[in-house]
Amino acid sequence: MDGLILFESLKKKLSRTSDKLEEEIIEEAKQEDNLQEETGQKRSFFSFGRKKEEEIDESTLLETSEDVPSETEEEKKSRFWSRSKDDEEESGDEEEKPEEEKKSHFWSRNKDNDESGDEKESEVEEEEKSHFWSRNKDKDKDDSPEGTGGLFSFVREKTISEKHVEDTLWELEMGLLEGDVAMEVATEVVESVKEDLVGRKIKRSSDITEYTFNALRNAVSEIIDIPGKSMTEMIEEKKAQGEPLVVMFVGINGTGKTTTIGKLANYYLKKGYTPVIAASDTFRAGAIEQVTHHADNVGVKIIKHQKGSDPAAVAFDAVEHAKAQGKELVLIDTAGRMQTNTNLMDEMKKIKRVSKPDLVIFVGDALTGNDATQQAVKFNEAIDIDGVILTKADADSKGGASLSIGYVIKKPIMFLGVGQGYDDIREYDAEWMLNQLFSEDEVAVEE
Numbered sequence: 001m002d003g004l005i006l007f008e009s010l011k012k013k014l015s016r017t018s019d020k021l022e023e024e025i026i027e028e029a030k031q032e033d034n035l036q037e038e039t040g041q042k043r044s045f046f047s048f049g050r051k052k053e054e055e056i057d058e059s060t061l062l063e064t065s066e067d068v069p070s071e072t073e074e075e076k077k078s079r080f081w082s083r084s085k086d087d088e089e090e091s092g093d094e095e096e097k098p099e100e101e102k103k104s105h106f107w108s109r110n111k112d113n114d115e116s117g118d119e120k121e122s123e124v125e126e127e128e129k130s131h132f133w134s135r136n137k138d139k140d141k142d143d144s145p146e147g148t149g150g151l152f153s154f155v156r157e158k159t160i161s162e163k164h165v166e167d168t169l170w171e172l173e174m175g176l177l178e179g180d181v182a183m184e185v186a187t188e189v190v191e192s193v194k195e196d197l198v199g200r201k202i203k204r205s206s207d208i209t210e211y212t213f214n215a216l217r218n219a220v221s222e223i224i225d226i227p228g229k230s231m232t233e234m235i236e237e238k239k240a241q242g243e244p245l246v247v248m249f250v251g252i253n254g255t256g257k258t259t260t261i262g263k264l265a266n267y268y269l270k271k272g273y274t275p276v277i278a279a280s281d282t283f284r285a286g287a288i289e290q291v292t293h294h295a296d297n298v299g300v301k302i303i304k305h306q307k308g309s310d311p312a313a314v315a316f317d318a319v320e321h322a323k324a325q326g327k328e329l330v331l332i333d334t335a336g337r338m339q340t341n342t343n344l345m346d347e348m349k350k351i352k353r354v355s356k357p358d359l360v361i362f363v364g365d366a367l368t369g370n371d372a373t374q375q376a377v378k379f380n381e382a383i384d385i386d387g388v389i390l391t392k393a394d395a396d397s398k399g400g401a402s403l404s405i406g407y408v409i410k411k412p413i414m415f416l417g418v419g420q421g422y423d424d425i426r427e428y429d430a431e432w433m434l435n436q437l438f439s440e441d442e443v444a445v446e447e
């Protein structure tokens with residue numbers, strides 16, 4: 001969704017992780033007199049994701065500057081290895097490098113280019129290259145120790161060690177926690193990144209950025225990929241059996257349950273289904289009027305009783321109505337309740353017993369961050385929820401709850417609320433989330 005600020009602050013932390021590790025290793029290499037400058041301009045952390053998304057042809061990234069005499073791959077290699085400490089041992093490693101790792105060494109991949117010796121081709125490449133770099137020109141800043149474009153290779157290959165990543169990962173963990181990521185998720189991300197990075201062989205500073213980017217992206221990808229069916233698939237399955245899908249919404253006060261029901265009624269009406277709403281918040285003053293207002297606006301039927309009546313009976317009636325009328329979806333609104341209020345939690349269990357929902361959905365407010373995750377844990381213990389909807393993602397710059405909630409309770413996020421209008425809801429998509437977090441757009445990389 002355009003203009004979404006989700007993850008704005010977290011993105012900076014991720015970029016910082018890469019920068020810090022790079023600084024650390026470059027500093028050490030400087031002291032070891034193991035650093036040589038490369039020409040070209042530095043790519044930003046997030047442009048590594050761009051490469052992946054757009055499948056940028058790596059040949060456009062080849063070093064073809066006039067300052068550097070062109071060398072064949074073999075010549076480059078021998079120059080490199082002749083200056084290396086453990087020549088034989090390390091060149092053996094090079095052979096064993098996984099394909100992905102080899103691929104990343106784009107600076108040394110001008111073999112084909114040189115062999116062809118075609119001047120026109122290199123002109124085209126020069127052009128393509130400058131196009132590529134121009135996309136990053138505002139984002140790259142000159143932060144190299146030598147005051148150049150910040151591209152370095154190491155005279156002797158380096159290996160990322162535990163010592164190199166220690167401070168960086170500690171900072172990352174703190175950053176994640178500040179970003180409202182749950183403790184267990186932060187720990188998992190850090191462990192996974194550490195495992196991925198330590199032991200990696202690096203020839204140039206850009207390797208560090210690329211490996212850090214991939215390690216973080218993979219770690220987050222594992223966290224947010226909770227398997228589950230979509231609500232639409234479930235409606236279709238129930239429909240095939242001649243039954244409505246019954247969905248009950250629970251959560252603490254004011255998280256957006258009622259608004260979300262209005263949005264979903266609208267969403268599924270537009271998809272050609274006929275939803276019915278159960279006004280089972282008979283507790284809060286004005287609740288029945290509020291949900292009736294949404295039902296009227298969207299144009300769906302509402303089943304309601306008097307204020308103070310039994311919410312389970314309202315839900316039961318709505319299910320019977322849907323069955324009798326051949327409607328495909330029952331959306332049960334319930335009163336907001338604190339997880340600590342035993343009476344109200346018991347009442348919620350009764351609604352579930354009586355209306356036998358196919359899905360119990362916890363509605364959490366993304367803005368409350370880690371609190372939303374903790375509430376989900378409590379509701380899950382009390383009532384065994386099946387999925388989550390996070391609301392107010394449009395106003396959430398941290399994104400900690402979006403990253404954590406599914407992983408912590410092992411239930412999928414099904415939708416994200418992204419505004420106050422009826423159309424402001426989107427089906428959750430892990431790939432989309434990942435791209436929000438690891439794309440260059442809408443983020444100032446510089447601190």
Ligand SMILES: Nc1nc2c(ncn2[C@@H]2O[C@H](COP(=O)(O)OP(=O)(O)OP(=O)(O)O)[C@@H](O)[C@H]2O)c(=O)[nH]1
Nearest residue numbers: 253254255256257258259336391392417418419420
């Ligand atoms: N920005 C934004 N606001 C939202 C979103 N979803 C709900 N809201 C707002 O949050 C406020 C509370 O929404 P409700 O739907 O009444 O919340 P509720 O959970 O039903 O509240 P209770 O019934 O009192 O427990 C309203 O002002 C909504 O407009 C969203 O995705 N984005």
Ligand SMILES: [Mg+2]
Nearest residue numbers: 257258281287
């Ligand atoms: Mg409500």
